[in-house]
Amino acid sequence: xxxxxxxxxxxxxxxxxxxxxxxxxxxxxxxxxxxxxxxxxxxxxxxxxxxxxxxxxxxxxxxxxxxxxxxxxxxxxxxxxxxxxxxxxxxxxxxxxxxxxxxxxxxxxxxxxxxxxxxxxxxxxxxxxxxxxxxxxxxxxxxxxxxxxxxxxxxxxxxxxxxxxxxxxxxxxxxxxxxxxxxxxxxxxxxxxxxxxxxxxxxxxxxxx
Numbered sequence: 001x002x003x004x005x006x007x008x009x010x011x012x013x014x015x016x017x018x019x020x021x022x023x024x025x026x027x028x029x030x031x032x033x034x035x036x037x038x039x040x041x042x043x044x045x046x047x048x049x050x051x052x053x054x055x056x057x058x059x060x061x062x063x064x065x066x067x068x069x070x071x072x073x074x075x076x077x078x079x080x081x082x083x084x085x086x087x088x089x090x091x092x093x094x095x096x097x098x099x100x101x102x103x104x105x106x107x108x109x110x111x112x113x114x115x116x117x118x119x120x121x122x123x124x125x126x127x128x129x130x131x132x133x134x135x136x137x138x139x140x141x142x143x144x145x146x147x148x149x150x151x152x153x154x155x156x157x158x159x160x161x162x163x164x165x166x167x168x169x170x171x172x173x174x175x176x177x178x179x180x181x182x183x184x185x186x187x188x189x190x191x192x193x194x195x196x197x198x199x200x201x202x203x204x205x206x207x208x209x
Contacts, residue, residue, distance in 0.1 A: 002127065009116055
């Protein structure tokens with residue numbers, strides 16, 4: 001529920017974002033949008049599953065976390081870590097999705113969108129870092145910054161940013177792949193719709209004045 005509340009606040013502000021307007025009327029290319037959503041969502045899902053597997057395996061000698069010099073995680077912190085990762089990934093995906101075929105840094109967000117997203121990211125990080133130890137909806141939870149090792153929030157941020165860069169690169173690559181091979185025809189939607197619109201409109205009388 002926290003993810004939904006914070007995410008909705010950022011999504012509302014996207015109505016004030018910077019956009020590159022089309023020169024002709026547009027229509028939804030649902031097939032292509034579904035394919036892009038699949039690419040973005042699959043990367044986020046893979047990142048979550050991989051982090052969960054590594055976190056649950058952290059108590060085993062020779063695990064990825066152990067080889068990296070990181071301490072084992074108790075289950076309450078595993079739950080909180082997944083909340084933080086899913087929350088950050090959702091907000092970062094917004095910055096990738098909004099630029100379409102461009103990289104996320106090529107079209108700067110509006111100040112309103114940036115501030116709303118930054119506030120949501122800060123709140124999510126704070127909650128995941130300092131949530132008091134206890135049970136929440138029947139699950140044990142504990143803030144990642146509590147206890148002897150307090151750098152877990154930093155590592156989660158680094159992990160999310162790495163996967164965000166991978167996600168954005170795959171998005172751009174998928175746009176180029178579809179455009180090159182004519183798959184779903186992402187770049188032809190505006191022109192096709194404009195031609196269809198011209199065929200349906202009745203001819204306009206000439207102005208004799």
